[in-house]
Amino acid sequence: MTFSAHAGHDAVLRARVALLSSQTLPARQEVAAYRVLVQVGPLAYLPLLAEALYEYSRQDFAHLPETALALRAEAVAAARRMYSLEPARDRLLITALDRYREQLALMDRQEELDAVEREMAQVAAGSGA
Template identity: 60%
Template sequence: MNHTANTNHDAVLRARVALLGSGTLPIRQQVAAYRLLARVTPLAYLPRLSIALYDYSRQEFAHDTRIALALRAESLDAARRIHALEPERLELLAAALDAYRELLDTAGSTEEAAAAARELASLGYRPGIPDQRFHRLAYH
């Protein structure tokens, strides 16, 4: 069974049209579209989903650490699922992991933040400024 077996093809078409529209789509709608499209075409949409989830966590839920953490965990999960042959996979994974680490640290989950920092180091990256990493990837 393929990824499209349980997918509403009209919804996929609407998501693609919304993303291609001339207007700026609110981040909440971008995330919804990328979540749907990542199930159908993961190679193309998982990187975009990861970036959009990070942006969503910052723009809409900066005041709610619990929801922001869940969104960053989802962003990290999307980054982990990106195909190994994707050229910027490692950079996106590091950005998502660093953003998750940063918020864990802010929330006082120091043990989990330290584990994320160790994983980041195992990838060959240092903790940094996730905003800059995501911004560079988003506008590359």
């Protein structure tokens, strides 16, 4: 086993232990753990990562709109990846897009807002919703 493989295994183990601990993790640590675990179990952890990123943006970065937007964009990327793996998970993507849209509206970024709304409509139409 190479050092890098061992380090990856250690990171996964630490992430799992952190999430299973009896104490509530700060949002930052929860996001960090899910970012690691997505690499080994995307179907299980992408939805959890998307939700944790939203909470992190809301709790810790409400006063920093650019950072909050970047975290919500990462949540959308996780939801898109999940949707590509499992198209029945369209609600996850629509929710992530809606939360991203909310931040864009707060920042008055109309052009990007229009693109997100188009994508939401396209995903909703594809699901029959």
